[in-house]
Amino acid sequence: MAAVSEQTGTGRTRARPFYRTGKNITKVLFSLVITFLGLLLVTFLIGRILPIDPxxxxxxxxxxxxxxxxxxxxxxxxxxxxxxxxxxISNVLHGDFGKSVLTTNPVLTDIKRVFPATLELATLATIIGVAIGIPAGVFAAVHKGKWPDHIVRVIGLAGYSMPIFWLGLMGLLVFYMKLGWVAGPGRLDSFYVDFVEPRTGLMLVDTLLGDDPGLFWNAVSHIVLPASILAYFSLAYIARMTRSFMLEQLGQEYILTARVKGISETRIIWRHALGNVMVPLVTVIALSYANLLEGSVLTEIIFAWPGLGLYITNSLLNADMNAVLGGTIVVGTVFIGVNMLSDLLYRLLDPRARK
Structure with a gap:
């Protein structure tokens, strides 16, 4: 009897992790469904409340x-x-957002055409923001109260304070019109548009696959300025949060213990402290990326970037509510997906979150 009881207890113990995993997955899926239904309800009510007769x-x-x-x-x-x-709800779940009055195409077809441009712009901006923002935040935390810290904080404050449309116009005036370092609005010069075979919708990828260096560098010249301007706002947020997280970690006892043991300061900062900081930074980076995907409207307007933001804006100005609501649903869905992905990565990186 004791052996049977022991085997039963062992079986229950082994089954507990699977039960907890299934329970967590059910909670996540339920939360995802409720959030998505809430998004659909909001967009539906917006379409009925606005004084625009479809x-x-x-x-x-x-x-x-x-x-x-x-x-x-x-x-x-x-x-x-x-x-x-x-x-x-039924139409949305079947991918039917209606037809666009402005283009006479199905809204989903238009979104598939314009969304890669926004995705490319936001992804490059996030890469630049992470590549500069994290080292800047670490540098500021290590030199707290000194001139490097003040410089990083001023740059971050300016990133939050300056309107993005003003920064975009100044960028075009200085780097395009005066210095000629970058190309103008659009994704390519009009001369090159017909030479690109659309494969992925990502201009950098398509021009690279086309095996024409001239086309590729023309695309780079067009995207570098709008991506850098978006990246400035991203790196300001990432640098500030990195600095805050690093200051908290550098005050922990394990850092003092590592210094007493004679471990090099470089290893303490970039391996131990930053390693622990990367867990919450995953959420910060994911939220920054989602914000760039949904908040690049003004940048796309200024640089005539044919992305989702410009598409939604033009549709709204022409009372094309099917296109506006369809684009809003896509942006909201992407935001929900990025949040869920960041939560999953957080659980994978932090054992405490799994428990």
Missing amino acids: VLAVVGDRAPQAVYDRVREEMGLNQPLWQQFFIY
Whole structure:
């Protein structure tokens, strides 16, 4: 009997991790579904509250009443609000965001065309922000209260204070018009547009795959300025958070113990302290990346960058609500996905979070 009890207890002990894992996965999926439904509810209500008649956007303000009523019925706007919401959910889950009034294409088709441009811009900006922001934050923390710390803090404060549209215009004026160091607005010079075979939608990748160095460097020249401006805001946030995290770690007892043992200061800072800092920094970087994906609207407008932000803005100015709401859903979904990914990475990197 004791052996049977012992085997049963061992089996239960082994089953507990699987039970906890399944329970955690269920919680994550439930949270994901609730958040996504909340996003759909908000976008649905926005489409109904705004003083823009989607029927008039389709038929025009001079259409006969009979045509207006027929189109309204076809769009399902004559049904109760709760029923419209369930139809809206069903359409979104099937990838149907409706047709764009501005382009006459399905909204999802337009989003697939413009989203890679935003993805490319935000990804490059994040890479630059991380590559500069983390070392700057570490440097400021190590030299707390000294001139390097003050310089990093001033640069970070300026990054939060200066309007991005002003910085973009000044960048174009100085580096494009006056110095000629970079190319102008757009992703490529108009002469090169027809020479690029669209494969991934990422201009740097497509021009590199095209085996034409001239095309590739032209694309680099176009993206470097808008990416650097977005990266400035990203690195300001990352540097500030890195400095804060590093100051906390450098005051811990294990740092003092490492110094007493004679470990080099370089190893203490860049391996031990920064190693512990990287766990919370994953969340900071992920949130910064998500913010760049959804917040690059002004940059895309200034640099005529044909991305999702510019697409949503033009659609809003033309009362194209299907395109506006479809783009908003995509941005919200990306934000939810990045948050979930950062939470997963946090759990993988930090054993305490797994417990």
